[in-house]
Amino acid sequence: MKKSGKMTIVQIAEMAGVSVSTVSRVLNHKGNVDADTCARVEQIIFEQGYAPNRLAQGLVRQRSKTIALIVPDISNPFFADIIHGVEDVCTPLGYSMYLCNSNFDHDRESHFLVEMAERQAEGALLISAFLQNQELIHQLNRNSMSIVCIQTQIEGIDCVNTDDYAGLCHSIQRLIDLGHRRIAFLCMDKRGCRMRFQAYCDTLKKNGIPIVPEYIRESVETNHSENPGYSMARAVLSLPCPPTAIQSLNDHLAFGVYRATQELHLRIPQDLSVVGYDDLPISSLLRPALTTIHQPAYSMGEAGCELLIKNISSKRNAAPRERREVLFATRYMERDSTAPPREL
Amino acid sequence: MKKSGKMTIVQIAEMAGVSVSTVSRVLNHKGNVDADTCARVEQIIFEQGYAPNRLAQGLVRQRSKTIALIVPDISNPFFADIIHGVEDVCTPLGYSMYLCNSNFDHDRESHFLVEMAERQAEGALLISAFLQNQELIHQLNRNSMSIVCIQTQIEGIDCVNTDDYAGLCHSIQRLIDLGHRRIAFLCMDKRGCRMRFQAYCDTLKKNGIPIVPEYIRESVETNHSENPGYSMARAVLSLPCPPTAIQSLNDHLAFGVYRATQELHLRIPQDLSVVGYDDLPISSLLRPALTTIHQPAYSMGEAGCELLIKNISSKRNAAPRERREVLFATRYMERDSTAPPREL
């Protein structure tokens, strides 16, 4: 703990009067080294507060022991919970995590992917992504960096999902059964939620309800300070013939809807039914409690990270591994934000 | 985009029939290189999808272009907002972020700090930390890795804060002015919130109100699936003589308090006043809306990252830099979760 600036293994070796390989051996507890020598080296390492440079280690070992997490927006607690699950499996294994927020920007997403590969991340967890550039993803997954998707499907890439399509079909059907026919759909970028959007359209069609383009809103906002659900709700509720129900892509956006209804002095569910997706812990605390579709975020993170790490190992052993997909069940959580429309 | 496995600069050089230094020159756009040669090399780089190994670059440049973020728990949206602010300043500058969750565990905190230094992070943002091991922090900050604290004070270390002490004094005083004398204080680990705890004690004393140990609760839970505010609230509310008000360390914990009151069929604020800290966006949406103390999380993240990056530059230029502290104002947000106690 004395000298300033960084020590290297060479200096430690000199101070201990041994060669660098001996120091390396005691550092990594491998190879035979005399007990006395070992003690002396360890003593010096301790005194000097020396720690090996992991970049250099990684370079020679061809192993960075890092993975990358690419999420759309860390402000959404759903992603935070996933990350929590990821970390709980990768940290004990000695992996560190890079965190990247795409801000729902497709270019940022690919850009981060490339950067993480350059930084020699051994794997990447692509969470709720847009996937425009499948070619890139496949190329990376084949060559440099294993990739696993969470809440996203890509052909040929391992993933963990819930059954979005079924989950959303159920939700929309339930709204229709309650008597709603004017149902809006709010999301960030349709490319990031194909299945849910498809489910929305299909269920309306199946029930003979026309699809009204004005009821479908996307947000391409990147402004951190406002919940995009708010402005989309304002927009859709100010239509001449506003919807009686809103299916929000996720709970986070639904919070923005709640805020909009307060400002407009609209009551949920009397004037407007609202449904979320994710079932964040806070959602059941809202008044009225939010009707939503439950997803096990933490477990999804764990599962995704496990898949990823297995893929990394297989690749290192050149052991071929079949593609696999982990599917979790969703649960429809009917609470107090849904009711028949007033007209009935 | 053809060959599998990773390309190196040597292979590119061979394919282009030039030396590695020339390839390096075109890669980094520095030094003079013939336009034709340049074009040819770039063409090959493109065809092969080659990208330089940043670990190797970092090793020779002595620059990793990474910073570490050490937060207690990413599930708390307050930290997520800070991270958002950090990222918005460091990403454009070419820095990547490592993310570490200490889970409110002091040992994990120091362990991560050391690991991040080994991984050659150029700096670390220590957010809401416990700081038992100041020696370690100073040593790292002096030698290997610049450190800046957010929502934490350490002697000799740059930091960004709000005036916690004043903020909490005001809040407790307000509760007392409303007529409360049995006020509980819920937190995670007292070491992580010395100022607030001190403010709580001092304000009670100043008003001649005895400090009741049973009203002070810490949580050392690491269980991700339950909000510790919940169990602490249950405990404190089942006391023979329960408090009439709860000051929660932060909004996140206050959500757990809300849940507990629902189960116990207690009404806020009639039966219990609740105050948070942070003013998360969701807090104003709760019913009753949560009274709390506002902190500008995003801006704090930005400011912290700016300080950190300036410190990194100064250190590289061996330019001495005085310690500095950025202080943001808090705002007391009185909403609907506070009222006079029923007894009055």
Next chain:
DNA sequence: GTGAAAGCGCTAACAC
């Protein structure tokens, strides 16, 4: 304008 060579900090054969 371009190449040869040294070296960033470390590990891992391979000798002894």
Next chain:
DNA sequence: GTGTTAGCGCTTTCAC
């Protein structure tokens, strides 16, 4: 049990 040496993939003088 320990040391020597050749790299890992890259940048950067320094010659030419």
